[in-house]
Amino acid sequence: MNNQNDNKILSNISPSDKSELKQATKELYNSKSPMSFIGGGTKINFGNDFTKDITLINTSKLNNIIDYNPSDLVVTVESGTQIRKLADTLKANNQFLGFRLPFYDTSTIGGSLAFGYSGTYRFNDIHLRDSVIGLEFLNHFGNYVQSGGRVVKNVSGYDVHKLFIGTYGSFGPIYSISFKVYPIPKTRKKIELLFDNMNDALIFGKQFVLYNWNVPRLYVSKSDSTSKYKLGLDIVGTSSVVNKIINSINYDFSKNILSTDEMLSDKYIDDFGYSLDANEILVKINSYKNDFFAPIVSYLETQKLKYDFMINPIFGFALLVIQDNKDLNNFFNNLELQIIKNNMIMQIEWNNSHQHNFNLTNDNSDNINKILTKSFKNTYDKNNLFSPGKLL
Amino acid sequence: MNINQSFKQKLIDIVGSDYVIVDKQDMIVYESDGTHDKGMPDYVTLPGSVEEVSKLVILANDYGIPIIARGSGTGLSGGAVPISGGLIISVNRMNKILNIDPEKATAVLEAGVINLEISKKASEYGLFYAPDPSSQQACSIGGNVAENSGGPHCLAYGVTTNHILAIEVVLPTGEITWFGEMNKESSGIDFRGLFIGSEGTFGICTKVVVKLLKQPEEVQTFLIAFNNINDAANATTSIIGSGIIPSAIEMMDRTASKAAEEGTNAGIPENSDTVLLIEIEGFKEDIKEQELLIKDIVNEFDPIEIKLAANTKERDLFWKARKGVLGALGRIAPNYFLVDGTVPRTKLSFVLSEVNKLAKKYGLIVANVLHAGDGNLHPCIIFDQQTPGDTQKALSLGGDILKVCVENGGVLSGEHGIGYEKKEYMPLLFSENDINYMKEMKNIFDSKNNFNPGKIFPEMSDTIEQPK
Structure with missing residues (x-):
């Protein structure tokens, strides 16, 4: 486990337009000054620590919608555009990004892309990486480079923009992003079912989704009021289809139904439906097999810490919210053993208190991937000045 | 034993003699894909496992022989054509x-x-x-x-x-x-x-x-005939703009739909100028609702006829007309050059009118077939390569159409790729910085430029600036 190192943020630059972003990046690179990029700052502690003192380039003033024609189902925005602003613009035309991002009042679309984060709330498994169709960014010479375009179907040249999704700004600052967008479903309802044990909930969730694609979000979590487990399903579509699906659940599972709610069309919730308190830490665990989550949950249940968990039965990841306290180091050390034993990958996602910055990633990617990653970094950031240490 | 014989023997050692082809006659089928581009490979192999593929790659590296991977050879950009010879590694046998x-x-x-x-x-x-x-x-x-x-x-x-x-x-x-x-x-x-x-x-x-x-619970397919291409393009934009995303919206102009009808008798009205094939999929309840909405929208554009497939047989017939259209164009002239560009959906109408102006300028027939919902155009330039100068005219017209696509916010390829055929058009869409970035990526994976050389990148300066 690596504790937070002592590297500092030296200064903070806020370019107000495209040319200022270019100038700032070029000057810093030419003077061999390490830099990273920040939008709303909600993911500052994602990934590894910086390995050098850095200057932060803040993109929050780059917050314009560059191009949006609703009939093209494409929007192009500056990278510092707040999720709320983008969501509101799209919503005025009855459209949305296809996925929902947490902390939408503060986080930006560029930051979400740099961290490859789509949230668990997705419409029919639309992921951010499937929605990005074009990108404009600065390379290590301080020159703008364009990848992709503003059309929904495009195989002209390499998909260079894929390099920027989930790599923490390691290849330079993003100026603009083009997305495919989608119509907002007409009706959305949320249903919660209670199960005696976690496995039954997971099994039902998997079976249900296989035969109903109108489910953008489902999760298994601990019930607040009982010792049971809760399966939450969001169901979207035309009203007749949503009602048809709910009726079918009613028919088979009426005794299990905890609640059915109409979802508010403008409600952008995070994975757990609330924003983290200052003393809470959000941890994500990835696993191919959901069976592996059972020992993690069993372990959590033996702990004195206050926690909550959410498992996505389809995509193979669990999210844990853990209340920070002095026993957290011991807790994580033990949890790490569980993670390694079960060949999982664990990442700290959100840590509002900034008192802990653990690196619990059990990186089991193969050596070829690591060598390629190094080659990419050496090629596109020869002096290791873009977000140093975050990716490698 | 010369180098060729030694290399051939090593290929046989890896995949077996039945799966190595060196006879020119037998390799003719591997010299092209779905385009007019041609290049004779030096060797063709059909490995049966990933381990054999790996050994072939290592061997070709040792001999400095270029490698061209090949699937079924149906590509439409010359991507699998061995333009300067080399070893074709076909994955056809790995088909489980x-x-x-x-x-x-x-x-x-x-x-x-x-x-x-x-x-x-x-x-x-x-x-x-x-x-x-x-x-x-x-x-x-x-x-x-x-x-x-x-x-x-x-x-x-x-x-x-x-x-x-x-x-x-x-x-x-x-x-x-x-x-x-x-x-x-x-x-x-x-x-x-x-x-x-x-x-x-x-x-x-x-x-x-x-x-x-x-699989969807229900599928419904419309065949809608319009008086002109603008109405069909605008109807497409209106349907998408209304929030309905059909699973497919295909368009055929007058030339294409007439050829398709002659080939299939799908029921396209004789007086039709442009046809839309629209398919919706989902729950029965969704289909009913969307069917009514689509009819309402389309009716605003004075369609000649709205046909709904009565059954699977009729639906298959509609699709036969669409999917068989390129073959049907052979009734007009023996050769065609299929262009593949994408534009923002809202620019379709304007770009199609420009395509038709260009066709007149060149004196060639263009049949427009489109994945209209995606803004993906396939203008099909019809010509006879026996007519002196027509092949070059067709290629020039194709290039001009791509220029129009790019000038209107579009791109060089929606689904066929750049390959060999379109590589010289890359600077229309990308700056030198953009292309250099891609070249560096190629260099990371393939520093010897041994894999499918001569594709994607135009013949331009390779000078890459170094950071300070």
Whole structure:
């Protein structure tokens, strides 16, 4: 486990337009000054620590919608555009990004892309990486480079923009992003079912989704009021289809139904439906097999810490919210053993208190991937000045 | 033993004599794809496993022989054409569906599996594989990965990259590795996403894990005839703008639809100028609702006729007309050159009018076939290569059409790739910085430029600036 190192943020630059972003990046690179990029700052502690003192380039003033024609189902925005602003613009035309991002009042679309984060709330498994169709960014010479375009179907040249999704700004600052967008479903309802044990909930969730694609979000979590487990399903579509699906659940599972709610069309919730308190830490665990989550949950249940968990039965990841306290180091050390034993990958996602910055990633990617990653970094950031240490 | 004989013997040692072709007559089938571009390979091999592919790559490296990966050879950009000879590694023998997991709705496939076979097998579990190139009866999933193929139904479902979870690849070093994983939330470089659509220039894909979708409860198909192409284009924009995303919106102009009708008797009205084929899929309740909405929207554009497929047989006939249109154009002239550009959907009407002006200027017939919902145009330039100068005129017209696409916010290729055919047009869309960035990526994967050389990149300066 690596504790937070002592590297500092030296200064903070806020370019107000495209040319200022270019100038700032070029000057810093030419003077061999390490830099990273920040939008709303909600993911500052994602990934590894910086390995050098850095200057932060803040993109929050780059917050314009560059191009949006609703009939093209494409929007192009500056990278510092707040999720709320983008969501509101799209919503005025009855459209949305296809996925929902947490902390939408503060986080930006560029930051979400740099961290490859789509949230668990997705419409029919639309992921951010499937929605990005074009990108404009600065390379290590301080020159703008364009990848992709503003059309929904495009195989002209390499998909260079894929390099920027989930790599923490390691290849330079993003100026603009083009997305495919989608119509907002007409009706959305949320249903919660209670199960005696976690496995039954997971099994039902998997079976249900296989035969109903109108489910953008489902999760298994601990019930607040009982010792049971809760399966939450969001169901979207035309009203007749949503009602048809709910009726079918009613028919088979009426005794299990905890609640059915109409979802508010403008409600952008995070994975757990609330924003983290200052003393809470959000941890994500990835696993191919959901069976592996059972020992993690069993372990959590033996702990004195206050926690909550959410498992996505389809995509193979669990999210844990853990209340920070002095026993957290011991807790994580033990949890790490569980993670390694079960060949999982664990990442700290959100840590509002900034008192802990653990690196619990059990990186089991193969050596070829690591060598390629190094080659990419050496090629596109020869002096290791873009977000140093975050990716490698 | 000379170098050629020594190399040939080593190829045989790896894959067996039945799977090495060196006879020029037998290699003719490998000298082209679906385009007019040609190049005779020096050797063709048909390995049966990823280990054999790896050994072939290492051997070709040792001899400095270029490698061209090939699926079924149905590509439409010259991507699999060995323009300067070399070794073709065909994945045709690696054609097994290794596993279908109905619970996770995934399939593990060898690269030579034919696209249509995936959905056939998946249908046993009520599932299907969404990307459906027009050549899906023949094209391989490995070729689809190389080209990031599309198809009519990609309007609602997305293209190949949206349906691939992981790929096994042999890199230009001969190393075997997997890119991607079952969980899209993973961090780090998305090598899977970079490899898909790299047109065989980063290595050879040998296995693919695809996502399957549930078969829809009901499908409805419209055949709608319009008085002019503008009304059809505007109806397309209005349908999408209303919030309905059909699974497909295909368009054929007068020339294309007449040829299609003559070939199939699908029931396209004789006085029709432009035809839209619209398909909607989903729950029965959704279909009823969308059917009414689409009729209301289309009626605003004075259609000549709105036909709904009465049954599966009629639906298949509508699609036969659409998918068979390129073959039917042979009634007009023996050769065609298929252009592939994409523009913002709202620019379709204007761009099509420009295409027709250009066709008049060149004195050639253009039949427009479009995945209209995606803004993906396929102007089909019809000509006779026996007529002196017509082949060059057709190629020049194709280039001018691509220029119009780019000038209107579009791109050089929607689904066929750049390959050999369009590489000289890359500077229309990309700056030197953009192209250099891509070249550097090619260099990371294939520093010897041994994999599918001469594709994608125009013949321009290779000078790459160094950072200070």
